[in-house]
Amino acid sequence: MLLARILEEKLSSLYRAGAIKGGVFLGRGQEALSVSVGSHLRKGDIFAPLIRDQAGRMAFGDTVLDTLRTYLGSQLGSMRGRDGNIHRGRPREGYHAMISHLGAMIPLVAGALLARRMKGETGVVGATCLGDGGTSTGAFHEGLNAAAVEKLPLVLVIANNQYAYSTPGSRQFACANLIDKAAGYGVAAHQVDGTDLNECLRVLGEAVQAARNGGGPQFVVGNLLRLVGHGEHDDASYVDTALKESPLGRDCLEVCEEFLVEKDWATTKEIADWRVEAKTEVDDTTTKVQREPSPDPAEEDWTALSERRFAEELSEA
Amino acid sequence: MLLARILEEKLSSLYRAGAIKGGVFLGRGQEALSVSVGSHLRKGDIFAPLIRDQAGRMAFGDTVLDTLRTYLGSQLGSMRGRDGNIHRGRPREGYHAMISHLGAMIPLVAGALLARRMKGETGVVGATCLGDGGTSTGAFHEGLNAAAVEKLPLVLVIANNQYAYSTPGSRQFACANLIDKAAGYGVAAHQVDGTDLNECLRVLGEAVQAARNGGGPQFVVGNLLRLVGHGEHDDASYVDTALKESPLGRDCLEVCEEFLVEKDWATTKEIADWRVEAKTEVDDTTTKVQREPSPDPAEEDWTALSERRFAEELSEA
């Protein structure tokens, strides 16, 4: 969680320095919720993170190295320059690479879980995340409904950060609370304060366990605020000041650090050391990745098909 | 309602006689619910009926004549042979012509209502119908949600006839009751026994009035059974016998007739006379329409655009 934060701070400064060509979309303020998803999953489980899940990704096994490789377009990254930033994963390891179209990963995870069931695997869980805005998509609805019909062990986590880009919840849905959607799908509902790591760990633990035990889809809503723009190009000036000052606006990392210190589980000094350690790892890895080669268009295998025999030579660039 | 029933019986026999080239999809058993929607709407309101809404269509102003013209492909029908059967309407009169893709009419009605609001018209209601299966579409979800956000006077009536084609509710959704979906959209919920005309009239009356009074979208679920195949090609052998014998399987027309007789509002003889009258109208109109010309391909204006200047001559059939 701390490492994810430090890494994202680095991504932000790399963005400002013009070192990243595409967009940068960060999860600052959402780490507690995200990391709680990733850390309750085991090897062999399935995870399809979304935009603001750097923390959850790392808990599921993603690395500083591959993150930086993908953002910086290293040829050695898992996406080999073909896709970038948050659109990364290693599907063969159950870690799926999101497409941009929101909601689209839900049926994908459902289908992967269906396959596991058909193959006779039990005790598997598949988790995926979405924003409050993403709940308005047809894909969300169809995917969650189909998963519910099949009673699949899907954990769907909604990070309700109160905005979809600039659009507040009041222009996005009319239900009193996003949790009210669960009953319409016949799935279990969980709600949690997304700024409180302990709570997030507890509630996600329950949700993941319930799914693992055959309880069918689990719908989790975490309430929080993103403490950063939609992307690094965005100053988020549309965010309501009252919200920022409300408990939703708390920084989950600070909340967590205070808790650790209060409980005497860590000293301020120790935390500062962790921070330095993380920073060193991130900085060193950045230096290393920046020396790595970019993908070479001349060596690129310009076909979208895995079966080479069907690739066509059309008159192209 | 009686007229709709008689007309549909005629369509069924025309279908069996091979007089209708496309499919025939009937609403037998659903007339009470459907007619209740149409009859609470006024001139100036908006209605987008669906597959099984012959009764509601006629209550909203559709005629035996145009129904037969459309089914029989008369050139004089509102769709001029370009579209057929249930895909008919007169959108300029607020009576919309469904496309086949289920759920698609919901945002259309919402948009029409939004336009009315922008034009300063008040007191308008827009109603549309859908089946239990249709609730699984992304279009349903997005359309109802967007209407709720705009608090539009939309009445969405779900005819839960327990099956989508051959698929029972258990393979379609996992909620305990379709009405549980309302809370997730923040819209008012109504439920009704779809076999009981009185109840349907009362509940739809309330729903339409609530929408008219600014109560935002109204979600109505009518429970019933279709007493006919999905289309006339289908013998509906998949329908559970227990369901057929349950109260859901009652024929709303019989229920209504019994009620009328019991209340002394009509005698059996009077009802039989109405039936004969309806049959005569339907038969006479059929004879008339069967003499009408088919659309003439040679006179057809083969362009999809209203602006002739953009029509292209490509090398075609």
Next chain:
Amino acid sequence: MITYLQALNAALDKLLADDPRVFLYGQDIGSFGGAFKVTKNLAARYPGRVLDAPLSEDAIVGMAIGAAIEGMRPIVEMQFADFSTCGFNQIVNHAATLFYRTEVQCPIVVRLPSGGTPGGGPFHSQSMEALYAHYPGLIVMTPGTVEDAYSMLLEAVAIDDPVIFCEHKFLYNHLKAEALPDEALPVGKARIARRGRDATIVTHGAMVHESLAAAEELVSDGYEIEVVDLRTVKPLDTDTLLASVARTGRMLCVSEAWPWGGVSAEVLARVSTEGFGLLDVPAQRLNARDTPIPYHPDLWSAHRPTADAIVASTRHLLEM
């Protein structure tokens, strides 16, 4: 005799029997056997492997992709090709991009009951092959014979990439063959459906039969028309087309889809460019008209190419 539809059913049966990774997912395909009965008896024969889906095209395709990543071989049925617009995003943006982005294969087959039938109307008649062929990452098949319905479906499932399988509704029960084939042309190879010398008609799907009928009719005028059945529209077997045009010097492409950017546009673009020196007269195309597909059978017959219209167009081509 076996129909086109029975051939599809037999192929699915064989696939389910031979490969435990294969399963079917779609609306009403279980005990009901599907809207057209293509999956008849399969649910009973393969319990738990022929699943009724909710009315959710987007989720259906999305789930198939997820299952394919897990090593399964899902075959999805759209109730009509026309409804695949509701699953369009998952097909073109998810299935089609997966391998390029992640190096993980996506072996799904999406069966699209395609094409017009009398009384089908605007939303139960569409031929969507060009839509899918435009996107990189998809293989698009349009079997036009009973034999191809069978063997190409078997191959579609064997292919490690997503396949859009456009089976033609008009052929389901009309078209019959003596027996199922033991072998087949490879995917991506067009077939000379009829040998000729005076002109080449390039076509696919149900139009193969209209074109063959047209060719027969032109025999009485002394013409021998070659008919090439594309079979697969992406990849497109340009070599076979060029070889045929080299023999005949004239080409008409007949397709039931709309003209703009359709199969015929791609065929004309390729043959006109690569076969520039082979053509004695400009290549021509004959398509459905550029309007929605009309409901009334009389309008429908004038909307899509028919043997008569093909005869007229071919005569025009021959007289150029």
Next chain:
Amino acid sequence: MITYLQALNAALDKLLADDPRVFLYGQDIGSFGGAFKVTKNLAARYPGRVLDAPLSEDAIVGMAIGAAIEGMRPIVEMQFADFSTCGFNQIVNHAATLFYRTEVQCPIVVRLPSGGTPGGGPFHSQSMEALYAHYPGLIVMTPGTVEDAYSMLLEAVAIDDPVIFCEHKFLYNHLKAEALPDEALPVGKARIARRGRDATIVTHGAMVHESLAAAEELVSDGYEIEVVDLRTVKPLDTDTLLASVARTGRMLCVSEAWPWGGVSAEVLARVSTEGFGLLDVPAQRLNARDTPIPYHPDLWSAHRPTADAIVASTRHLLEM
């Protein structure tokens, strides 16, 4: 100086000011001004007429259709063209068929921020004009200049049929003009962007500028290349193309979209057929490669046509 993006904003401003039937609907287009700021300041200037929509492309288009039937002139913004796949069904099956089926017009405009930019990747870079042009009932515009961004958007709203307006993201801030135009070519007319005599490059959108740069470069070799900007891809101005090819005898079509059935396929099919006698050598095309659009700028530059690639292709054409 006014940018392409400012021209779009000015057109929307004028439309809202002049016509009470016009309103805008789309994600984040209200007080935020849209992801690209095309609608900047408009919500404040026209209260209640620039509405933020939920994250629901299907509903957005469906609502626009309903409003259009009621006599309004909705302009819908997709946040990126690529997301229009999620509203695809309403566009191609509802808006595009409405007039043909019901005789009721459907004057909606769907704005698609289109085309590639460095780092855009597979889902923020697509050029979808061929998809929409394939369907009957839609008009598809691809403005390539500041002037056209302005005047074609004004015309798009004036047209009584649904218009797919493919505005190019790469041009938003890069392209500048002195002033907004007072008059414009009619919709459906292509424009000779540069006069020439040795070959014709037919193109549209951002590729107009790559093609012009290529033409300039070829001047030093003594070549005068004509560049035709299609402006509208459906309808397609075949006459202007043929007139140009009649002068030059050679044609290359350059398009940023994918090859199979794309704009270039349709252009080649038409010019090769109707201009058979005008072509000295076979018409050629240059497209984006047939893969998803890569994220890395180096790959992206090799994926889409660039001035360099156009120079190479044109040289090849000239030397044939």
